Amino acid sequence: QSETIKIGFPTPLTGPFSAEAQDQVKAAELAIKEFNDAGGFNGRKAELLVRDDKLNPGEAATRTLELIEKDKVNYVVGSLSAATQLSINAVCKERKVLFNSISQSDAINEVKDWSVYTFHEALNPTMTAGAVARYSIPRYGKKIVYLTADYAYGHEMVRAFERAGKEMGATTLADIRHPLGASDYSAFLPRIKALNPDILVLCNFGRDLVNSAKQCTDFGLKSSMKIVTPVLLYTARLAGGPEAFEGILGGTSYYWGLEDRIPTAKTFNDAFRKMYNGQVPSDYGALGYAGVKTVLTAVKNAKSTDTMKVVTALENLKYDFYKGPEYYRKCDHQAVQTVIIVESKSKDMKDKYDVFKILTIEPTTEKNMRSCAELGHKA
Amino acid sequence: MKSFFQLIARHRVLASTLFLMIFPFIMPYEALAINILIFGLFAMGFNLLFGYMGLLSFGHAAFLGIGSYLTGIGIVHYAMPWGAAILVGVIGAAIGGLLMGFLAIRTRGIYFSMVTLALGQIVFYGFYKAESLTGGENGLRGVRVDTFNILGMPVDFLNPMIKYYIILFFVVIAMWLISRILNSPLGAVMEAIRENEKRAAACGFDVTRTKLLVFVLSAAICGLAGSLRALHLSIVPIDSLHYLQSGQAVMMSILGGMGTFFGPFVGAAVMLYLEDVVTTFTKHWMAVIGLVFMFFVLFFPQGIWGTILSKLNLNQGSKS
Amino acid sequence: MSSLNQTPILEARNVSKSFGKFKALQDVSTTFMPGTLTAIIGPNGAGKSTFFNALSGAFPPSSGQILFNGKDITGMQQHEFARIGISKSFQITNVFKQLTVHENVRVAAQMETARYNFLRNAQSYPEPIELADQLLRRVNLEHLRNKKTGDLAHGQQRALEIAMALACNPSLLLLDEPTAGMSPEETLVMMDLIRTLANERTVILVEHKMKLIMGLCKRIIVLHHGEFLAEGTPEEIQNNAEVRRVYLGQG
Amino acid sequence: MLRIENLNAWYDRSHVLQGVSLEVNKGEIVTLMGRNGAGKTTTLRSLMGLLPKREGKTTIDGTSFLDLAAHERYHLGLAYVPEDRRIVPGLTVKENLELGVISKKNRGDMSALVDEIAETFPRLKERLYQDGTSMSGGEQQMLAIARAMIAKPKVILLDEPSEGIMPVLVEEMFELFAKLKQQGVTILLVEQNVQQALKISDRAYILDQGQIVFHDTAQNLLNNDEIQQKYCAV
């Protein structure tokens, strides 16, 4: 049989996360290419079917239905927001299709949404925000103010940061929730200034982060407090510019600069550079690579494309594709991996890609994750 | 030829039904066809108010959303049977329409649009904040109906074709209702009010009551569309309530031909189909859609369906 | 006037209306007996249309009362006026421009029979359709039956205006300058129509065409500056010096 | 001065004016009469350039203007008082008057112009700051005429100016037209108030179904019993 192995890839090619999404596609194509160049599986090549979910959960569900019903894809990898990944997950779960999610969310690990077909290659807020808390609280102080995008993902970041902070005796002065997608944050800033915290945690993402960071800078907040953010995106930093992000630190799943320390990162970056004339992959882009690559590797390991067999193969997979060793935790299929803490540079940049300084890498450990029991899983 | 079309116009519900029976076979995949059914219904419900009463609401997403959420919540949290869940959705939307309409019809013109927009956003935030029931930004997941029991006969609702025809059944009922309304004396009053409120009142028609009545009917139909959508997607995204969704109904109606019976449906079909196809081969779909819109506005001012009707000289009294 | 023991069909008691500081109507009191034909005249801006608007429910008077068949109807809504049988034609043409001529009248005619029914086919109610056709014949518009109203010439719209006012079969008909803009020929037709209408119901009209009024009504009321100036038979009015001065002129 | 030859005009597909020819000499008042729907308004509107489709030849002082846009015709000295008055809602009486000269390069002093107008229409001066459309029907008519006259046009096209105007004023208005005529203004008048119109007119045309069916001097028309019977009764 020489039928291709089809991987459906719904992701928001347009809309506010389009930069990240298009990078995801590029990296995923790289994974496909590597698989095919290596001869595929029993001569069967892999194919990526990219669909624009427009960052809209309804559209994402429809597109996933299309991929499953019309295109008859074998697996689904993708998504770039909590809401769309949960909707894709819901559809896949109902149709018993394997889904490897590459966007952050805590909910997807919980038993309510989870199914045996659900894998989560991305970090989740508990891991990222926790790591940032563990890094910054001892260094900058215990009085914390949160500026939070008012949606599930924002709340999850706060919860994780507080949870890690509690062990270190941190106190929350205020959790200020701003509307998702607000373009002006100035109205929240005088109060934050008046509260005078040690650390201001920006629990938002993408353009919200760019705008809030920028305005914090304008209002001179940086002189009296440290600004940190659980998810500091490479692409957001590029779009926001060095001035706005100066001195802000945060967590990320990947930064190309890891190549100095981790050999697989170097291999991955070089392959990416070669395929896309000199560009480097972004953090979320890299997840596209990993998400597809793990699934295809599992197919090979399972020696079958049968979904349940691939699930088992994934559960048993130990891999190091680009950022050091990883594996999927058995109970919730969460990828156990490192969190990289970076700080935005504003000077001494070698080229336009050189935007972060790696402060530390928090090692892989299940201790920092919510336990299986906590999530409602049996084992 | 012409008499053929007149025949169709006379039996418009029957004709539409026959057409929709074969529709899934000309669409690339069933989920899209079902989406078109649902949004076609949504746009038709909206058009009842917009095209026939001249009230441009920017808050109709509220009814789509209320329908979806109530049906979804009924199934997810209260394990209701699907029939009851749909009923709850439709009634909920009608009640929502009554409240919103009651407040909004005191204003006119663009102000009416804006009040409905604002009230719609308030509904949005209400559902957004009721996270424990609605799932907030993440949406309501798990609206699962695997099998439909029709007169004791279980059918597989996961089968896309079966799902299509089940949903079509409801859509046809709603279309029949809309068609009846338009042909009825109330339909005539609606148009009269659209043309000239002052005169309509002087003729003895209670303008406020009529507007409210139509608002509620329109909301209920949009609510039904919402309920069906929850069953179709098995999730309820919060975007269902967003004003951009209301905007879609406006666009669909105008694109297809406002104030025509089938126009909004055509608008929905063209728009969704185009978006689907264009998105698949270019990421610059927005430019393509934008240009197509501009093209139609400039060269087909009566909308696609409206233009077809007037080319065939069938739109006397704009009743098709 | 002759029928002393009858209740008036319409009575205005001290009706006043102000727009901001401006008093358009001040303490106007008068009665109209059933089956009579009365004309209201007065200079431009005297308040005739304002008085009509108050009588027909377009807006409530600022103070004073309006009684219909002895019942106080002040403050009722516009559509309720139409339902109890008060109907008005507008001075400035006010029709449904996008609908056809016949639809205009039919809609107005369905008020009685089939107001809000939304499940029956409108075509299944013969009464409004027939009534509409009949009224169009009366105002000589039957040849334009299926034309879009907005495309009609001014005078034709004026005639339609009357037909619509008649469609809800009112017992009291208020006509605000019904023949304005009509050609002499058509004016004659309209006069005849008004005369026959007055046999069936009470009619009050505002007109500036004195010759027309003189031949038509027995009673004339004159308003001036929002106040009652005079009342009487055509002869009395024509010979009233004050009326001549402010309104009629010498001619 | 104003000359129309074989004018045809259409609304959509309906051919409303079918070869109308007429002529108004300088300083003349010419009345255009005819039953409702005859095409009187349409004639005036096509003279003013407000009809999308028109054919024929129209000249003013020998200058052909059929192809000019409405606003250019104003600058040729044509003024128009529409039958439905068209007082601009939301503007005061004064602003409505001001509009009459707004497009003139040197429009002169507004208050002097208003005073001039007030001589003819004192009511308007009393109400300068009232919203134009809240005035009574007759008052609005005065305003519309005043607005057209304030620009001192060469030719005024009047569409049923006496409609809704009280008798005293109708007389005065016709006197005013006569006065304007003496000042050299040329007037094309559409009127249903035929008797009075003819009294001040020099000549008259009768329009029927988009064609001129009769034409004579006003005096002859007044004496023509048949025509009187047919068009001028009441």
Place this chain on the structure above:
Amino acid sequence: MTGLTFELLCMQLLTGIALGSIYALLALGLCLVFGMLNVVNFAHGAFFMVGAFMGVYFLGITGNFWFSLILTPIATGVLGLLTERFLVRPLYGRGIDYPLLLTFGLSYVLIEAMRVTFGIEGLPSVTPDGLKGTMDVGVGFFPKYRLFLIAATAVIIFAVWFFIQKTKYGLIIKAGAADQEIVKVLGVDIAKVWLMVFGLGCAIAGLSGILASPTRSVNPEMGIPILAESFVVTVVGGMGSPVGAVVAGLLVGVVYSMTSLFFPDLAELSIFVLMAVVLLIRPQGLFGKAGAMG
């Protein structure tokens, strides 16, 4: 709430005014076009966005914020002129819906055009030198740039007000909005006036874009949310009333800011609630004329 001080309230108020300035400017352009042409310009937000991009782009070329401040409105204004001439003009007289749909389509095209030209991430924008940093305003430190924003808005608004109230164009605009035919008959080349008004509206949108750019990220979608907000402002003020647009802009800014202080997560909702309440009490908006715009 703890720590509520007079200084905080004042700062919050000032923040609201700065925010409201942008709203007021945007609404002014929107309301000018609506009031005159009866066109609801759905591309207004896109013109704002294009203005921001142009601003950053011209800044890049000329290296001077002030040049860019002049060039940008000219560029978007010309774009507006072209739009009116070739796209909107054929639609006059067809009611409010068609231009709405057309400009909606146009906004998609403009967004995509910027994506293709400048990339999907958008451009980093910088605060002009001289206006960087904060300044002591007595109750605390406030960004200099936002103070400049308030001042610049005041100047622009005054200029537009003068144009509308004190020149004859204002009267033509008002009359033309209500009845174009009569204005034509009175000798005004209304087509030209419409062209200029549309151009002016778009120029103001572009100007608001460049003025806003240093305070937020410049990206192709930045015009979408702000469009809804400026509609709210226009409506609260009363459609077609420039004074209303300004007052409502500031009001909305301040309401947003104050809600942010007390109920931060309801900030976004607050402006919609404000609009609903205003319209339910005064159906024609704060400064709208009753009865106008049926």
